[in-house]
Amino acid sequence: MRKLFTILTITVLLIAWASVTPFVVEQTQDFWTHWVSAQMEETDEPLELDPEKVAKGRIVFEKTAGDVGCAVCHGNFGMGDLATAPNVRGVDEVRIRGALEGAEEMEFLINVLTADDIENIAQFLQFLAQFTPAEFQRRRGVFTPEIVIVPPNTDVQLIVNNIDRSECTFTFEGIDVEAEAIGGRSAEDFIWTTPEADNTFTAFCAENPEDVVTLSVEEVEDASASE
Numbered sequence: 001m002r003k004l005f006t007i008l009t010i011t012v013l014l015i016a017w018a019s020v021t022p023f024v025v026e027q028t029q030d031f032w033t034h035w036v037s038a039q040m041e042e043t044d045e046p047l048e049l050d051p052e053k054v055a056k057g058r059i060v061f062e063k064t065a066g067d068v069g070c071a072v073c074h075g076n077f078g079m080g081d082l083a084t085a086p087n088v089r090g091v092d093e094v095r096i097r098g099a100l101e102g103a104e105e106m107e108f109l110i111n112v113l114t115a116d117d118i119e120n121i122a123q124f125l126q127f128l129a130q131f132t133p134a135e136f137q138r139r140r141g142v143f144t145p146e147i148v149i150v151p152p153n154t155d156v157q158l159i160v161n162n163i164d165r166s167e168c169t170f171t172f173e174g175i176d177v178e179a180e181a182i183g184g185r186s187a188e189d190f191i192w193t194t195p196e197a198d199n200t201f202t203a204f205c206a207e208n209p210e211d212v213v214t215l216s217v218e219e220v221e222d223a224s225a226s227e
């Protein structure tokens, strides 16, 4: 009888907890948002992203800066993955100005970028810093790596580098992210908030559905298994 009572109590407590949890999570997120912006005010301009500036910055970064774009050296999404220039995700205007003056390779850009360009690029790079990148490529119809490991409960930016000449309509199975065409010899990104660990999904080019890439949601090794 006592045991039954205990079980009942626990059940009631669990139900009560489940109903307040979303509220608690929301409050906690609020707390962190405020804490983060308070921290930022001390050191830097508070981060206020404007989608229009982010979009403009992306074009300048990828294509138009000095007619080549910053991406030729820093990689399409600022990851520094071309080994020609460092990762610049998350840098602010001050760092960009410093690099324009300090890095010889970037000298040709000093007089071609407007103040607006620099602000927009900083917006784009700070926008990118919100996401954990997971990059892979498609070459001759095959994805490398075949299995892409992404962390759980994270805003992930899937970056698909299409090395092939042919277009790929990148399509997800079981993931609520819209399919989008990736032109030949170009890259596209997809923002995906991953679910909990131990889930596996696939994606493929609609033109070539038998070659799939597996997206495996797994706890990253060094993260100490909390909870």
Ligand code: HEC
Binding pocket: 061, 065, 068, 069, 070, 071, 072, 073, 074, 084, 085, 086, 087, 088, 091, 095, 096, 099, 102, 103, 104, 105, 106, 109, 113, 121
């Ligand atoms: C021709 C190649 C090239 C282009 C184009 C280029 N960069 Fe760079 N950039 C470099 C190199 C190389 C460095 C590293 C310089 C060093 O460490 O001395 C660098 C450094 C930087 C840094 C400093 C990184 C840090 O850790 O502080 C920033 C910021 C930066 N670049 C932003 C940009 C932006 C924004 C653009 C486009 C408007 C751009 N770069 C275009 C080659 C390039």
